[in-house]
Amino acid sequence: MSGAILNVADLQRAARRYLPRFAYRYLAGGAEDEHTLRGNRLAFNQWQFMPPVLRDASRRTLSIRLWQQELAAPLLIAPTGYNGMLRYQADLMLARSARAFGIPYIQSTVSTASLEEIAADGQGQHWFQLYVLRDRQVTSGLLQRAQAAGCDTLVLSVDAVHFGNRERDRRSYRRPMKLSLASLCDVALHPRWLWHTLRPAGMPGFGNLQPYLPAERQRGLSGAAYFAREMDAALNWQTLDWVRQCWPGKLLVKGILHPQDARQALDAGADGIVLSNHGGRQLDGSVAPISLLPAVRAACGPTATILIDSGFRRGTDVVKALALGANAVLIGRPLLYGVALAGQAGATQALRIFSEEIDRTLAQLGCSSVQELGPHLLRPVNER
Numbered sequence: 001m002s003g004a005i006l007n008v009a010d011l012q013r014a015a016r017r018y019l020p021r022f023a024y025r026y027l028a029g030g031a032e033d034e035h036t037l038r039g040n041r042l043a044f045n046q047w048q049f050m051p052p053v054l055r056d057a058s059r060r061t062l063s064i065r066l067w068q069q070e071l072a073a074p075l076l077i078a079p080t081g082y083n084g085m086l087r088y089q090a091d092l093m094l095a096r097s098a099r100a101f102g103i104p105y106i107q108s109t110v111s112t113a114s115l116e117e118i119a120a121d122g123q124g125q126h127w128f129q130l131y132v133l134r135d136r137q138v139t140s141g142l143l144q145r146a147q148a149a150g151c152d153t154l155v156l157s158v159d160a161v162h163f164g165n166r167e168r169d170r171r172s173y174r175r176p177m178k179l180s181l182a183s184l185c186d187v188a189l190h191p192r193w194l195w196h197t198l199r200p201a202g203m204p205g206f207g208n209l210q211p212y213l214p215a216e217r218q219r220g221l222s223g224a225a226y227f228a229r230e231m232d233a234a235l236n237w238q239t240l241d242w243v244r245q246c247w248p249g250k251l252l253v254k255g256i257l258h259p260q261d262a263r264q265a266l267d268a269g270a271d272g273i274v275l276s277n278h279g280g281r282q283l284d285g286s287v288a289p290i291s292l293l294p295a296v297r298a299a300c301g302p303t304a305t306i307l308i309d310s311g312f313r314r315g316t317d318v319v320k321a322l323a324l325g326a327n328a329v330l331i332g333r334p335l336l337y338g339v340a341l342a343g344q345a346g347a348t349q350a351l352r353i354f355s356e357e358i359d360r361t362l363a364q365l366g367c368s369s370v371q372e373l374g375p376h377l378l379r380p381v382n383e384r
């Protein structure tokens, strides 16, 4: 990767050049007019730092504790599906990068690698993200496999039950799952991506769902179409109770925005929540998670575990969230830009950019650790 990559925006620009258009659109796009995608970035400007001076912050640590787990930085790799579209074995590379960094890797239900492949590669903080499928036997089978693979934390995603209308992505296809002629021509213009992504066996497999596929395949449905059809659109609070009963480990509910929902999820037995609008890929016009963080923290109380994602691109963004009451931050696209460009080294570069920026921000705020952050360091922009 070029030495000129100083920040996540540089990574994104390089990934845009490297990837064929259909893959970049899938990765970077949001729903409809992308107001929420843009709003996620703008929302961080609602708060400004009030840095105190003359505090000795010459020795610093980024590490945090989440329940019994120690994280080397307040970061997690967000669950993302179909990573094999970006690079061959991208999931393994992300998991390795997380392991080397000392942070959790959250594997998606629709990852290209299977739970077993990730587990066999080495022991790290391996979490599983669940989409509940209509077939509860398949769903509980996935949970058993996650446990057998050593996952101790489950992230139940509840915000993608009805698929977002991602028009940027849809423009690449002539009909669902069939690339348009223009997209196919464009693919041919990206030989480096082809070389690093496609294998003689053809397109990458379908990871966790592969064992349930063959019958479907015979009927001409691809794995992605099977998944879209099988996603349970009738998810409700009873489903959360069911998942809680099936899963003995830690359980986080991801995709919550409303403070009342956050409270209700905890009351239903969740161990924490992930405040998220799915990176602006679901309901366009929905609020940026960071804007709701103070209200969600107030609704959940001081000891609840609150993770957050959507739009984090700078260490200062992460520090603002921690100061407003988040325990840690999930990073989505920046890791994918990195892994697409340069595999594990690229993912690690993205993590390094974040951790260096967080460290520098802590220093400039006179803090020796994440635990010293608080709302006293921030001022809402329109406060007089």
Ligand code: FNR
Pocket (backbone or CB within 6 Å): 026, 027, 028, 078, 079, 080, 081, 108, 109, 110, 129, 157, 254, 276, 277, 278, 279, 280, 281, 309, 310, 311, 312, 330, 331, 332, 333, 334
């Ligand atoms: C996602 N996200 C996601 N979430 C989830 O729970 N399961 C999944 O399979 C996916 N897949 C997925 C694919 C791609 C390409 C992206 C960009 C995102 C959402 C993800 O976990 C996270 O919430 C957002 O990516 C966070 O926003 P940023 O950091 O990408 O802005």
